[in-house]
Amino acid sequence: MKLWGGRFSEATDKIVDDFNSSIRFDQRLYYYDIKGSIAHARMLGNCSIIPEEEAEMIITELNAILKDIEEGKIEFEVDAEDIHMNIEKILIDRIGDVGKKLHTGRSRNDQVALDIRMFLKEETTDIINMVKELMTVLVNIADKQKRTIMPGYTHLQRAQPVTLAHHMLAYFEMFKRDIERLKDCHKRMDSMPLGSGALAGTTYPMDREMVRKELNFSSLTLNSLDGVSDRDFVIELASCLSILMMHLSRFSEEIILWASLEFGFITLSDSYSTGSSIMPQKKNPDVAELVRGKTGRVYGSLMALLTVMKGLPLAYNKDMQEDKEAIFDCVDTLKMCLPVFTRMLETCSFNTDTMYKAAQKGFTNATDFADYLVKKGIPFRQAHEITGNLVRYCIERNLAIEDVPLEELKELSGSAKDLIDEDIYNEISLEKCVEGRNLTGGTAPENSERHIKLAQEYLDSI
Numbered sequence: 001m002k003l004w005g006g007r008f009s010e011a012t013d014k015i016v017d018d019f020n021s022s023i024r025f026d027q028r029l030y031y032y033d034i035k036g037s038i039a040h041a042r043m044l045g046n047c048s049i050i051p052e053e054e055a056e057m058i059i060t061e062l063n064a065i066l067k068d069i070e071e072g073k074i075e076f077e078v079d080a081e082d083i084h085m086n087i088e089k090i091l092i093d094r095i096g097d098v099g100k101k102l103h104t105g106r107s108r109n110d111q112v113a114l115d116i117r118m119f120l121k122e123e124t125t126d127i128i129n130m131v132k133e134l135m136t137v138l139v140n141i142a143d144k145q146k147r148t149i150m151p152g153y154t155h156l157q158r159a160q161p162v163t164l165a166h167h168m169l170a171y172f173e174m175f176k177r178d179i180e181r182l183k184d185c186h187k188r189m190d191s192m193p194l195g196s197g198a199l200a201g202t203t204y205p206m207d208r209e210m211v212r213k214e215l216n217f218s219s220l221t222l223n224s225l226d227g228v229s230d231r232d233f234v235i236e237l238a239s240c241l242s243i244l245m246m247h248l249s250r251f252s253e254e255i256i257l258w259a260s261l262e263f264g265f266i267t268l269s270d271s272y273s274t275g276s277s278i279m280p281q282k283k284n285p286d287v288a289e290l291v292r293g294k295t296g297r298v299y300g301s302l303m304a305l306l307t308v309m310k311g312l313p314l315a316y317n318k319d320m321q322e323d324k325e326a327i328f329d330c331v332d333t334l335k336m337c338l339p340v341f342t343r344m345l346e347t348c349s350f351n352t353d354t355m356y357k358a359a360q361k362g363f364t365n366a367t368d369f370a371d372y373l374v375k376k377g378i379p380f381r382q383a384h385e386i387t388g389n390l391v392r393y394c395i396e397r398n399l400a401i402e403d404v405p406l407e408e409l410k411e412l413s414g415s416a417k418d419l420i421d422e423d424i425y426n427e428i429s430l431e432k433c434v435e436g437r438n439l440t441g442g443t444a445p446e447n448s449e450r451h452i453k454l455a456q457e458y459l460d461s462i
């Protein structure tokens with residue numbers, strides 16, 4: 001017999017039961033469902049909506065059910081549709097009529113809105129902590145590699161020298177924004193919807209404030225229609241997680257490139273790479289590739305959620321049951337990717353010589369040559385032109401700028417001839433190129449030092 005069977009004269013078809021049922025995926029909400037029911041029952045007793053001793057009976061049994069679920073003693077039923085009715089049914093089976101009072105003044109609509117908020121608040125906090133771990137690894141690498149020079153790229157062409165620390169701290173900033181977004185999203189999950197009833201509120205003299213406090217929410221939802229039908233926070237979380245995945249995916253792409261023989265910037269630890277079933281020499285960056293690959297499913301879930309919600313009239317509609325698998329998959333994917341990515345990064349080694357040699361090729365100091373001329377009074381456009389000609393000359397002869405003897409450099413610089421001195425070689429050294437970019441945000445080791453300090457303060461503040 002269904003908990004809602006009263007108005008029906010025929011049983012539901014088996015295929016409808018299977019189709020309608022969400023127990024196979026929403027059972028993971030059991031903990032929050034029971035905590036929510038306990039708070040609701042306590043409030044019902046406290047407000048004399050049901051007798052206090054009956055509320056106590058309900059609470060005691062709900063705790064026992066929780067324990068039984070945790071010990072694997074409970075089999076959920078597809079017939080009972082979802083986690084909410086499964087638990088209520090078990091309660092009624094165990095304590096009879098008193099159990100039938102639990103659902104007073106409550107609907108599954110506000111119940112599920114509560115459960116999913118409680119669940120996602122917790123998951124969001126877990127994910128924030130995992131991102132924090134990754135950021136700690138980034139800061140540790142940056143701290144050790146403040147003077148490690150590598151090429152910086154635009155269009156994947158060598159552009160200007162940067163330090164490895166600077167590169168790592170770029171990702172630090174990206175993940176910092178992810179944390180800020182997640183914290184902000186958490187605020188909007190933190191509103192307590194019980195009391196919304198099915199859609200219009202309830203006529204019982206319920207104390208929503210008491211429930212809010214017990215369940216540790218910072219506010220109450222202020223409109224019952226919105227309270228039961230708002231899933232913005234689910235979409236927001238999927239959106240935050242999509243951006244976070246996009247960052248992990250970009251980072252993965254770099255790791256994959258850097259681990260190739262073509263780049264050779266890093267060597268992945270054996271324990272974080274995999275072999276080939278046919279090619280004995282292979283060592284593949286599967287972890288990074290999988291993280292990059294899994295990004296698609298998180299974006300997919302975001303699109304699914306946006307689409308589920310786009311045509312729904314107020315208030316609750318069963319379509320909303322579709323929110324769960326999508327957001328669960330987002331959360332599970334992030335919780336799987338983050339720790340393994342962090343460990344992979346932590347255990348890889350940086351081939352700093354290779355990085356340095358790469359920065360020596362590709363005229364990464366050409367801007368600094370032009371800047372040298374500018375500092376001597378040549379307008380930048382003209383300096384750009386002179387340097388461009390010089391680069392062409394070097395390409396034809398397979399030279400770096402610093403390989404060209406002073407007399408030839410002067411000769412090649414036309415009107416700037418007399419402005420170039422011996423100090424040019426120091427000025428265009430990779431070390432000088434990096435050290436000179438010392439303003440806030442620049443790649444100079446001194447600036448990285450300041451950034452690392454701020455980064456550590458930020459991590460301590462989370």
Ligand code: ARG
Nearest residue numbers: 022082108109112318320321
């Ligand atoms: N299993 C449902 C869900 O996940 C719970 C709410 C059902 N409410 C209803 N009136 N059918 O959305």
